[in-house]
Amino acid sequence: MSERIPNYNYDADEVLNDFKSKFAWPKRDEVQAVVKPGKMPLRLLLCALITAVVGGIAYYMMLPALNVHDTQLYLFLILLVVVFAGSFFLVCRANKKAERLEYVKKKTLIPVVIVAVIAVVMLVGFLVGATIFRASAYSDLMTVQNSDFDRDFSDISYDEVPRIDASRAKTLADQQLGSLSQYKSQYVVADATTQINYRGVPCRVASLQYADVFKWVNNTKNGLPAYILIDVVSQKVTVVNCVEKFGSGIQYSPAEYFNEKLIRHLRFQYPTKLLDTPNFEIDESGHPYWVTASLTKKIGLFGGTDVQGAIVTDALSGESKYYPIDTVRKDKSLNWIDVVYSDQLLIEQYNYYGKLKKGFWNSIIFQNDVNVASSGNGYIAMDDDVWVYTGITSSKTDSSNFGFILCNQRTKEVRYYQNGGAIETSAMESAQDAVQNFGYAATFPILLDIEGQPSYFMSLYGDSNTVKGYALVSLEDKTVVGTGLIDTNSDAKALNTAVENYINAMKDKGWIAKTVNAADYVKDEAEIATAGGEQTGGAAEPSAKPSAPTDSKTITGKITDIKSSVNDGNTVYYLQVDGVYYYIRVTDCMQVLLLQKGDTVEITPQGDAKDGFAQAAAVKAK
Structure with a gap:
């Protein structure tokens, strides 16, 4: 139009057409209306409240550590950003009003950038801790x-070494709990057991858990009433009643659902600590604790996991105390802790x-x-x-x-x-081949020194997960095998038979002198710890009751308490008379099945009482 002469009379249509040729009108779908919603501060406050509520619930469930080395923290932050962006979209009603959609899209670029930054930080954290770059540090x-x-x-x-593994210990604990009517319908044994040394004896200790959510509702107020101690040498199983012994049940455990749930309780106490899986342990008095390793990452952000300390939590009161790892190693008062x-x-x-x-x-x-x-x-x-x-x-x-x-x-x-020598699985196969007619399975072996020869020791299990015998296999030559079976011998005799056969097999190989008498190497069967109360050693039940002597004559008194257990397939009854529990197998005295609390009995003790327990040779109702 600049070429037109001013004030000259031009045709209107010509001018209009010229204007249209120089300026293109946008199409309807090319027009973008950006409208800012009203009351924006109030909308942002509502978004923040929604994010806080969802974030609080997510934190309660996820329990991330407020620690840059915890990947859960980054996922939690991403969740918060996504929730805020989603709530902003809904609060602004961008899904209902198209003119607000463009405004919301522009504003949500900030959350997208935040998520991208978090993802980059995580990626860099993994890379700087990758083994390809930090092999020496690892x-x-x-x-x-x-x-x-x-x-x-x-x-x-x-x-003196363990004769049963974790699966067998769990089976024994299940059997013992099932024989106690006050527990069996309400509780079950927790899947995880902890291998400990209790009073110098290898044991496994297991906590209980509620049978189902309805049993939890019915019992959570009083907590879990007991725990189970399994002597993995003698296979003796003891249910320790915490309510009777300590005046309280176990209030804090993984079996709880809300604030008493152990990992949640620990997170609220130690919000910045990286927590490993808690282990259930007991001190020398039998008091139950949870021992939880506090972890650290030594390489990059997420690599090089190591332990920096231990958190010891009273399972009854929930009181916790943190100990640096050097203190755990050096403080003799903490020697009862076995698994960090x-x-x-x-x-x-x-x-x-x-x-x-x-x-x-x-x-x-x-x-x-x-x-x-x-x-x-x-x-x-x-x-x-x-x-x-x-x-x-x-x-x-x-x-x-x-x-x-x-x-x-x-x-x-x-x-x-x-x-060097045979790998463990190969030794297990050799032991199983030696008893292949019975179809027994071998446990993972333990290494022992038998006459100066490194030797694998293992138990042999039957289909019912019960110990059927023992085997010894040479580390250097897996064809050198000695076995002893409980089917034809007592438990102690089977153990000694396995050792005798193994020593004779080594003599045949020329590894030890022909003059070595295998019978001289075996232990006195009366001194070998076995299930059913025949042991003279083994871990004593944690009890507040004093030891009481018994004589070789009979004792007459009223039964004040009756308990029973199943040890290696044998039902054993415990009769409390004058403060001492006298135990006897049902197969040795069928009459105990008919006895009740308050009955007067005549008991013939077998040996002296130890820690409130004594074996009975005979029991007779009066």
Whole structure:
């Protein structure tokens, strides 16, 4: 139009057409109306309230640590951002009014950027802690010391090592609980049991849990009334009534649902701590505690998991105290604590040590001097601590071990023994082959020193998960096997028979002198701890009752309490008379099935009472 002469009379249509040719009108769908909703401060406040409510519920369920090393924290933050953005979209009614949609889209770019930043931080955190870049740091997580097998294992006797594993201990606990009418319909045994040393004896201890949510509603006010102690040597099972002994049930446990749920209780007490799975333990008086490792990440943001301390929680009151790991190692008053480092963490750290000590690429390509823990692990009681045992094998083959390690679950001391031979699973197969006519299965073996020879010891299980016998297999030669079966012998006799047969097998190989008498090596059967009350050793029941002597004559009195248990398939009755529990198998005295509280009985004791318990040779109603 600038070419037109001013004030000249032009045709109107011509001018209009010229204007249209120079300016294009937008189409209807190309028009974007950006309208800011009214009362924006109020809408933002409502979004914040919605985010706070959802975030509070999410925190209560997720329980992330307020710690930059916890991946759960980053996921929790992303959830908060997503909830805020979603609530902003709904509060602004962007789904109802199109003119507000563009405004909401522009404003939600900020949450998108925040989520992207969090994702980048997590990615960088994983990368800076990746083994490909930090192989040396990972291999330094664990210090391994060479040790001498003959020196360390010479004092471990075959009659003092665990004869049952976790699955069998759980079965015994289930049987014991099922025999007690006051518990069996309301509670079940928790799946997890903890291997501990209790009063110098290897034991497993298990907490209870509610049978279902309705039983929880009915009983949660009083908590869990008891826990179960399983002597893994004698297989004796004891239900310890916390209400009677300590005046309170277990109020804090994983079986609870709300604030008394253990992990939630710990999170509220220690909001910044990285928490491992709590372990149920008891001190020397039998008082129940939860021991929870406090973790740290030593490599990058999320790599190099290690323990920095332990939180000890009173299972009855919920009171907790944190101890640095050095205090746990050195303070003798805490020696009752057995499990701070989980077996999974110890084996994971050893695998880092074995694979990465010569670099990441060596572990992948050259594999010079690369070794890893074999599949499976066992437990050994030594120096009043629990040690995890596992064989060490090449990463290229699993046909044999060239050594093994012991890892202290309280101090993380690691000992390496350069004693090579058959891998554990191979030894288990040899033991099973020796009794293949019976179809028994072998437990994961424990290493012992038998006449100077490293030897695998294992129990043999039947279909009902009961101990049917014992086997010994040479570490150096898996064809050297000795077995003893309970089907034809007592438990103690079967154990001694396995040792005798094994020593004779070593004599046949020429490993030990022909003059060695196998009978001289076995233990007195009366001194071997067995189930059913025949043991002279073993872990005593935590009890406030004093020991009371009994004489070789009879005792007459009224029954003040009756309890029963099932030990290795044998029902045992405990009759309390004059403050002492006298126990006897039903197979030895069928009359006990007819006795009731308040009946007068005549009991013939067998030996003196110990910790309020004595074996009865005979029981007769008066």
